[in-house]
Amino acid sequence: MDEPPDDDTVSSAPPGAAALKSTVSKDLRWSPGQLQATDPDCRTNLPPTLRHRYVAERNLVSGDGADLLLVRDRETGEPAVVRLFHRDVLPVDESMLESLSRADRHHLLGLLEWGSDDGSTWEVLEYAPGGSLKELLRARPGPWPPQTVQEVLNQLLPTLEYLHSLRIVHCDIEPASILVRSTEPLDLVLAGIGLTTFFAGAQVRQTTSHASAYAAPEAATGNMSTGLDWWSVGIVLVELLTGRHPFQRPDGSWMDDMLIARKLIFNDVDLSMIADERWRLLCRGLLCRAPEGRWGAAEIRQWCAGGAPALAEPQGPAFTFAGAVYTTPQALADAFRQRWSDGRRLLAGQRLDATQLLALQEWTGECGLTAFQRPLDQPFRPDRAVAQVVRALDPTGPAVVQGRRVDQEHLLQLANEAMGEAGPARALLDVLYQDGILAVLDDLPGCSGYALLDSQWRRLVDDFVARANALSLPLSAESRSLYRAMLLLAAVPGEEEALAPQAAEAAADPDAQAQPWFAHLARENLSEESRPAHHAILLHAAPLAAGLTTRQRPGHELQVAETENSRVRSTRLGSPLAAARQRTGRTQREVAERMGLSQARVSAIESGNIETTEIATLINYAQAIDASLRISFAIGNVEQPILDTASRLTTDRGGNRNSDEEASKPFLTSREHEILLLWAEGATPETMTKRLQISARTIAKHKERISRKLGAPDQIDTILRARQLGLLSTQAYGSEG
Known part of the structure; x- marks a missing residue:
């Protein structure tokens, strides 16, 4: 067996090739008798689907959410690698994996098969017996001779060109992901492409390499461009040419991610240890901090042919945001205005001391922006934080929030738009109000006096809400939002009477005037x-008062009932409830009186979809027509009763109540009685909220109090008890409480 060459010997094979031969041959020794059981060194079990075809020899590595196992085919003895993911089930794109399984294996590690089994997701990969480039570097540390580094580049270049032609960005290129099929001749293959997703509408490699020392500066922003891979190749080349990673200290320790991010804000990667000028040029092109200036496959091929592609202009302090590099505060402020959501996500890191936010603070300090160095005063209001950052970066720039101009001219347009209908304009005004953003924008161009405007706006809104509460007027979230828009318009100097004409018209409404309080x-x-x-x-208040007047007019319910009856008759559809009522000889008016409801409501119940009618309403209706309600489950040939109101009916068939029940009738407030009537009608909480203009939580509390007062354990018993006590009459009002 060949011995490793001496340190100062240049070999035509990559350094460390001979040193790896013993490992390769050891892995390839096997005999059929050895494949009957799992090696005791292997700590991970194979999924059942793979267990009958492969025998696990040993664990290779664990981490990054998966275990790697060296396995052998039980029939042929061929080695392979199984990646077993720790998550129970991973979503996979079958068509994409089919495409990868057919990919050219000259460039990519072979994906042999994949699947999910026994709660695990797995893939079977080609085995590269030579280990990885990382192991070669460990066996024979650099610097490597330029001709050997050129051989590595000659294999990585077409591999990445092929990968990018499939519209895949690897995002995690480092020596550990470059595997060695053989050392003589050198045959490298790229690993790490398997269960993945596509980028830019096609395919995207999901990775955690943003914190990696091989990742490009823009990787932390979520940018997914091919430039990420070429930066990583540049770092690998520097490591091979100098014998040390550029972010590794002389003692072998590594800089942390935060320090690397800071260094890349102010400085290019140090290439002074690369002696060869041509290689320095290549690495400078690959390690350009601005993605748009970074070399790609075309420039590398030009360099390999002896050319000297142009380099991007040297940068000063730079900050990467939303996939682009910015060197001036004004340019970054414009980017924040245009990419408001990205800015919100970045500034959310202030509660976590996120690396990118700290890098931004470092960069603004280097740019002399002392205003930005003050802490952001409300870290839990991200829109306000973005507005503060934009103002600090560009104190003379336009006032923009969430992509919309909000100087005085545009603010009035926004308010008028928000007064029309609920939508983005009204939502933006809510943000301006809740986050106090107008005060942040004070004195920007077109925003003179915005701090005072914000104060006046808030005073008017507070006054409006206080008066609504004093009059017990319902005020929904949508109403609050609408009147905020109106009051913003009235808060602008010179626009104090903007609402006066509409208010005068509302005040003169005769139906509203019929209510003394209005x-x-x-x-x-x-x-x-x-x-x-x-x-x-x-x-x-005017429409609320007018509506109350209309409901109080004699004959209103009869008119509504007749209209509803006409509609039902016009449909020419029968009603099972109406048919049942007619068999008992009861009229609709009689049923309405016995249920304590209006005739219009009974008509609506009869003509509605019985499948969506509340059970309590059906029980109330059944009792009103001297019937009982039975509900059961049909399970095969067996019928399982679950409800029979015959046993729960305690009033006599005439609907009379005894004197003891009358005397013990509980006192309900008018609000509780309103809710009880709606409850008996089968109204949903959403309907009650809309009709009574109170929150669902308040309605639930009222229901609890009603059931407690009636001594009833559930909704059905509450309605039955209320009917027994005559509480389902529109005359049974208590006083407000």
């Missing part, structure tokens, strides 16, 4: 500073 509200004469909020209250 008439009193409309007559109020408030101070000038309170008038905008008063106008908003009139606009909000």
Whole structure:
């Protein structure tokens, strides 16, 4: 067996080739008798599907969410590698894996098969007996002769060209992922492409290499371009040519990810240890910090042919954001304005001391931006944080939030747009209000006096909400958002009376005026500073007051019922509930009285979809027509009853209640009675929320109190008990409580 060459001997084979021959031959020794059981050194079991075809010899490595096992085919003895993922099931793209399994194995490690079995996802890969480039470097440390490094480059170049032609970015190229099929002649193959996903609408390699010392500066931003791989190749070449990784200290220790990120902000990779000028040129082209200036396959081929492709201009301090490199604060501010969501994600790292955020602070300090060095005052409000950063980077630039101009001219347009219908404009105004962003933008071009405007806006909104609460007017989240937009318009100097015309029209509505409380509200004469909020209250209260007047008019329910009956008759569809009622001889009006509901509501119940009707409503209806309700499950030929109201009915068939029950009738507030009536009608919590303008949580609390007062354990018993006590009548109101 050949001995490794001396340190100062140049071999035509890669250094360390002979040193690996003993390892290769050891791995390849086998006999059929040795393949009957798993090697005791192997700590990981194969999935059942693979167990009958392969025998596991030993664990190769564990980490990165998977175990690698060296296995042998039980029939042929051929070695292979099984990657067994730790996650139970991984989603895979079968068509993509089929494509990779047919890929040219001259360039890529062969993907033999894959699958999921026994709760595990696995793939079977070609075995490269020569180990990896990392092991070659360990066996024979660099610097390696230029002609040997050229041989490595000659194999990596077509491999990456082929990989990129498949629209795959590897993202994790390092000596450990470059495997050695043989050392004489040198035959390298790229590993790490298997269960993966595609990039840019095609295929993307998911990786954790962002913290790797071989990763390009833009890798931390999620950029997925082929330039990531060429940067990694440049780092590998520097390591081979100098004998040391550029981010490795002389004592062999490594810089941490944060220090590497900081160094790459201000400085290019140090290439002074590369003696050959031509190789220095190549590495400088591959390790350009700006992705758009970095060399790719075309420039490398030109260099290999003896050419000297142009290099990008040297950079000063640079910061990488959203896949691009920025060297001036103004350019970075523009990028934040255009990529607002990316900025939000970056600044969320301030609570975690994220590497990229710390790098941004370092870069702004180098650029002399002392304003940015002050802590961001509200780390849990990311939109405000982005606005603060943009202002610090470019204090004379345009006022933009979430991609929209918000100087005074555009802010008025935004407010008018938000007053139309719920949508992006109203959502943006909510962000401006909740995060106090107008104050951050104060004195930017077109934003003079924004701090005062923000204060006035908040005062008007607070006044409006306080008055709505004092009048017990329902105020949904959507209503709050709408009136914030209105009050922003009224808060602008000179626009104080913007809502006055609409408010005057609302105040004159005769139906609204019929309510004494609204008439009193409309007559109020408030101070000038309170008038905008008063106008908003009139606009909000008028339709509520008018609706109350309409509902109180005699004959309103009868008209609604007749309209509903006409609609039902026009459909010419029968109703099983109506048919049952008719068999009992009850009229719809009688059933309505016995249920404590309006005739319109009974008509709606009968004409509705019985499959979606609440069970409590059906029980109430059954009792009103002197019937009981039975529900059961049909399980094969067996019927399993689950509900029979015949045993729960305690009132007499005439619906009379005894005097003891009448005397013990619990007191319900008017609000509780409203909810009880809707509950008995089968209204959903969403319907109650919309009709009563209170939150679902408040409705749930009222329901709990009603059931407790009635001594009922559940909804059905609550409705039955309420009916027994005559509480399902529209006249059974308590006082407000």
